[in-house]
Amino acid sequence: MKNVFIILITLLCISKLNAQTNGTSKGENFIKQIEGKLDKAKAQVDKQCADAAGSQSAENWYLKAYVYNELAKSQVYKKLAPNAEFEALDAVKKSKELDSKKKFESDRINLLFDLSTLFYNKAITLYNDGVENKKEANFPDALLNFEKFMECIDVLGSDKVIVTNLLDYNKVSLNNIYLYIGYSAQKCNQFEKAKTFYDKLVLLNVPAAQARQSGNPLAYIYYMELLLNNKDTIAARGVAEKGLEVYPENPDVVMAAIELFSKMKKMSEMADLMEKVVSQNANADLKMIFVLGQAFNNIAKEYARKGYQSTAEQYKTKAISYFEKVLNANPTDKKILFNANYNLGVIYYNAGVNAYKQRSESNTTEYEFLFKKSLPYLEKAKEIDPKNKNVLNMLLKAYTSLNEKAKAEAIESELYK
The missing domain is CATH 1.25.40 (Serine Threonine Protein Phosphatase 5, Tetratricopeptide repeat)
Known part of the structure; x- marks a missing residue:
């Protein structure tokens, strides 16, 4: 399998090399012919693509895409076209539409590699800053750039396997992109869009092993929050139960489920789930042991509030035993x-x-x-x-x-x- 993967990457490199030899040099030569100035190149391709005859040329639209891609990467000329990468992607799509013989296909693939990198880098920078520093204003632009990244893959059509292998090589998966889009949409209050992407990761109707292969623990946590905020407690409960089935060893998933059941005041159901989680975590780490202690403590408090003092004491004793296990392990955290x-x-x-x-x-x-x-x-x-x-x-x-x-x-x- 490893050898097959190396071959795929080698083919990818050859594909890019051919694109650079046959097509990218065409773009480079175009710019060199007009004194190597991007501003003059922009004026020229804008004129060619605005002309009635020139606008029907796949080559002209490819050249416009190439020039605008270079503008997007330029610190000097970027101000000439603040949305250069978006216009470059539109030009790639127009070139593909007009290129019935696929004469410029390899050139466009090369450009789409560049553009997808631009979109992803901008998106992930905004996303990480938004998550880490609670900058809500970052998420609309992060969402837009993640969607443009996905658009690059869509434009590749049957060649998207090349991008998939490139993503694997760089340890970036489409499942992570789905998660980023889902959470960005959630932060932008776009419920249906967020739900669409979480549904690609949270597979409720398949065996746990299969759901684990396709999923991400954070998707379950974010999805629970989304559904609960939209008052869909039944669906949120379904996601929580599936999350505990798929990731019983993940303390963050367990904690999210605890908070959900606490808000729903479903203590007996939560108690049953926690007993199941305990049975599946015989060698739990300290964080999981502490989370289980919190769960039993919350259950105890809720039973006490309802007047079931004897049951409350049972769960309080369990909570104490789990917290003491944490301390007996002499944690350094x-x-x-x-x-x-x-x-x-x-x-x-x-x-x-x-x-x-x-x-x-x-x-x-x-x-x-x-x-x-x-x-x-x-x-x-x-x-x-x-x-x-x-x-x-x-x-x-x-x-x-x-x-x-x-x-x-x-x-x-x-x-x-």
Whole structure:
């Protein structure tokens, strides 16, 4: 298989070389003939393609595409045609339409390689910046350029296998492009377009192994969010269940499913799903163990809210055991270390608050025991994040309730300084 792939890449290189020898030199020579100036070349091809007779020439449209592609890459001349790459793609399509004998086919393939790279590089730069820095304004242009990239592939027609192999060679897949388009459309509130591309990745009616080959964990996460935001909870639930089936070991998919079921108030269903996830993750990593702890903690809180105290205690005990597993593994990741300590601290602190409200003069031992139980976890959380106000407030109230005045005063000075 590896040898076949090398042959394909070799053929690709030969194809590009032929294009450069036979066609691209034609474009280069055209520019050289007019003193090597892109501005003059632009004026010439614009005139030729505007002429009644010249506008019917596949060669003229190819030359226009070539010149505009060069304009798009030029820092000096780009301002002459701010949308040069878009006009170049339109010119390629016009040349192909007029070229019934495919005389300039190899030239156009070479140009489409260049154009697709321009579109992709611009799109992925905008996309990554938009995701990483929460720049919503980036997504319309990212979406446009991703769609133009796909248009380049469409124009290739039966030759798109060449681009597919090139993408594989560069570790860029069409499935990733589908994901980028789907998410960009989602951020632009284009629900149907986003759904169309997510449906290429989230295959609900095929076996998990097949869905995994075609999919991407992020597609399931984004799709759940899209459907939930559009009040389609039934479809969102279907995506969540399929995501857990396809990626049971992925903590981000599990977390997204937990949040979905929490918002839907479907605790018993979520409990069943979590038990299944646990059975499929005998050797789970720390992030997954922590996520499962959070899931059981959320289930416990929801059952407690509904008055099912005995069931709530069962799930709270499970949550505690998972958070303790995280700490017993001595994690080096400070975020996981903080969150595990914080969650354990909160569980015991909240139980202490409830016991304190129900205390009697003859029985103070329960709330004292629970507050003392919370302190090592809250103190460790404070050590990791000294300015966390939630942690400081809980420590202040716990120390005060336990009559540890010096510690309470020290926390109070930190909290209100």
